[in-house]
Structure formats: C-alpha cells, structure tokens
Amino acid sequence: MSDEQSLQIVANSPHNTGFHSEKSREQYVRDVEKCLKYIKDGESYELCLTTQIRKCIGKVDPFRLYLHLREKNPASYAAWLNISKENLCICSSSPERFLRLDRNGILEAKPIKGTIARGATLEEDERLKLQLQYSKKDQAENLMIVDLLRNDLGRVCEPGTVHVPHLMEVESYATVHTMLSTIRGKKQSNVSAVDCVKAAFLGGSMTGAPKLRSMELLDSIESCSRGIYSDSIGFFSYNQTFDLNIVIITVVIHENEASIGAGGAIVALSDPEKEYEEMVLKTRAPANAVMEFQ
Numbered sequence: 001m002s003d004e005q006s007l008q009i010v011a012n013s014p015h016n017t018g019f020h021s022e023k024s025r026e027q028y029v030r031d032v033e034k035c036l037k038y039i040k041d042g043e044s045y046e047l048c049l050t051t052q053i054r055k056c057i058g059k060v061d062p063f064r065l066y067l068h069l070r071e072k073n074p075a076s077y078a079a080w081l082n083i084s085k086e087n088l089c090i091c092s093s094s095p096e097r098f099l100r101l102d103r104n105g106i107l108e109a110k111p112i113k114g115t116i117a118r119g120a121t122l123e124e125d126e127r128l129k130l131q132l133q134y135s136k137k138d139q140a141e142n143l144m145i146v147d148l149l150r151n152d153l154g155r156v157c158e159p160g161t162v163h164v165p166h167l168m169e170v171e172s173y174a175t176v177h178t179m180l181s182t183i184r185g186k187k188q189s190n191v192s193a194v195d196c197v198k199a200a201f202l203g204g205s206m207t208g209a210p211k212l213r214s215m216e217l218l219d220s221i222e223s224c225s226r227g228i229y230s231d232s233i234g235f236f237s238y239n240q241t242f243d244l245n246i247v248i249i250t251v252v253i254h255e256n257e258a259s260i261g262a263g264g265a266i267v268a269l270s271d272p273e274k275e276y277e278e279m280v281l282k283t284r285a286p287a288n289a290v291m292e293f294q
Contacts, residue, residue: 019053019260019287022224025276031221032275035266038217046144046208047217049275050263052224053283057258057290062089068293069093069251073174073285077245079233090228092250093285095173096180098203098232100243101196105187107157109149111205112246113265114138114179117281118172129177133170137269142168142179144267148209149183152200157185175285193240197232203246206230208265227252229261251286260286 023031028051035047066080066089075095082089097110116132119125132138146164153162162185171178187196208214229252234244252259262282264275 019055022052028276029272032272039268044214047214047266048206048208049266052259052261054259058256062253065293066091069289072289087255089253094245094248096246098244098246099200101241103241107153107185107187109183111145112178112180113142113145116177132177138179140267141265144209145204146181148204153185155199156191156196161186193242258290
C-alpha cells in the first residue's frame with residue numbers, strides 16, 4: 001500500500017465520519033503488537049483481531065438504509081433482519097459465504113482473507129489487484145484459513161472428498177479487492193445439516209488458527225463483545241440444505257445507535273500501522289452508507 005493511499009485511509013478514519021471507535025489508533029496498534037507476540041511465542045499462527053465503531057443516528061428507516069447499503073456496496077450474501085421487539089435491525093452487505101450444503105450433499109466454504117483498497121484509476125486499480133494477489137502476507141493469511149476449513153469440513157465429510165477447487169482468487173467490490181478460496185467436500189450420509197454447522201462454526205476467517213486457542217487469545221484482547229458481527233445469517237431448508245454468510249460489512253442498528261465491526265488477520269508478517277489502516281478501510285463502505293443516508 002502506497003504512502004498516498006495510507007494517508008487517504010487515515011483521512012477517512014471513523015472519527016471523521018462521526019463514528020466513535022472502541023479503540024483509538026494507538027490502542028489498536030498495541031493490540032496488534034500483542035497478537036504478534038502471541039504468534040512469536042507459538043500460541044497461534046494467525047489471529048483475526050476486530051473492533052467496533054459506533055454512532056448515534058436517531059430514528060431512521062432501517063430497511064431503506066439496507067437498500068442504500070446494497071446499492072452502494074452490492075454483495076452476494078447480503079441480508080436484512082428486523083427484530084422489532086428488541087428495537088434491533090441488521091443491515092448486512094456481506095461478500096463472504098461461511099458454509100453451504102446443496103441438495104447433492106456437497107459442503108462449500110468460501111473464506112475471504114486478504115483485502116486492499118480499489119484504485120482511483122484503471123491502471124492503479126489493476127496494480128493494486130495484482131499487489132494483493134502476489135502479497136506473501138495475504139497469501140499466508142488465506143492459506144492458513146484454507147487449511148483450517150479443510151480440517152473443519154474433514155470432520156463431517158467423506159474421507160478423501162475435501163478439496164480446494166479455487167485457491168486465492170481475487171474478487172472486486174465497490175471499495176475493495178478481496179482474496180478468497182473455495183473448499184468443498186461430500187457430506188457423510190449420517191451427518192445432519194446442524195452437525196455440519198457445528199463442526200465449522202465460528203467461521204475460521206473470523207477466528208484465526210488454531211481456532212480454539214486463537215479465540216481464547218482474542219477474548220483476552222478485544223474489549224467488547226462482537227455481537228452478531230463475525231457470526232452468520234442465512235437459511236435452513238426443509239430438504240436439509242442451507243446457506244450461511246459471514247456477517248461482515250454490516251450495520252447493526254439498536255436503540256438509535258449504528259455499530260459496525262471490522263478487523264483483520266494478524267500473522268507474523270503483519271505491520272501494526274497497516275493493520276489499523278486495513279481495519280479502517282473495511283469500515284468505509286458501511287460507514288459512508290450511514291452518513292449518506294442521513
């Protein structure tokens with residue numbers, strides 16, 4: 001990422017859009033450094049550190065906000081939930097699939113690991129896309145989560161059927177390029193749809209590797225609950241199929257407050273300052289949608 005881009009991201013920090021961050025820049029950088037120490041000490045290979053930004057927005061029409069977010073940031077696994085009794089609404093424009101089971105018994109996960117901003121010109125945009133594709137740091141992030149998901153699917157799939165048909169492909173969205181992989185396997189006949197979700201939940205792209213130890217470490221570092229952010233929204237069908245997303249690029253509206261979760265994977269090659277900039281980048285689409293809607 002160029003110095004010019006870094007300055008642009010910093011200029012578009014959450015504070016400049018009226019959002020309050022749970023962590024200051026300095027605090028987030030220190031948290032990244034804690035993650036790097038855990039990795040150096042052998043406690044984890046990868047830690048998916050996150051935080052939240054918040055803003056009082058008064059009364060808004062949450063469904064119109066969701067439509068505005070989808071228009072500004074179209075994504076394959078968008079979702080809208082309105083829980084009126086709790087005065088809670090979830091407006092998600094997620095580009096990431098957690099897990100799908102189709103009618104042929106094929107399980108599929110599509111984790112995203114690796115993100116970079118879009119360029120201002122066609123030439124810059126293509127250069128940044130290639131920079132992401134050949135980044136050793138982003139490749140390491142992605143490959144470790146692919147291995148984690150292969151293990152998760154292997155617990156409920158027929159032996160020898162888990163495979164990776166697409167590895168580290170780049171997809172482009174309104175504000176970012178992302179790197180994603182596809183992992184598939186044939187579900188065992190004696191395993192239920194719920195068993196499949198239990199084997200892979202929480203999505204590895206939002207935890208790190210190894211999963212359980214990484215979650216313990218993140219719980220000691222992150223200062224607030226993630227809520228539904230990094231969780232999953234989707235459907236289960238009567239024919240035992242399902243399709244679930246990873247809740248990212250999402251605005252949660254609760255009691256006239258909008259909150260947005262964001263973060264990134266920390267690996268041994270991570271630079272703390274750049275990790276902060278990447279976290280801010282991931283808030284840009286939902287934060288701008290809130291500001292434009294108001």
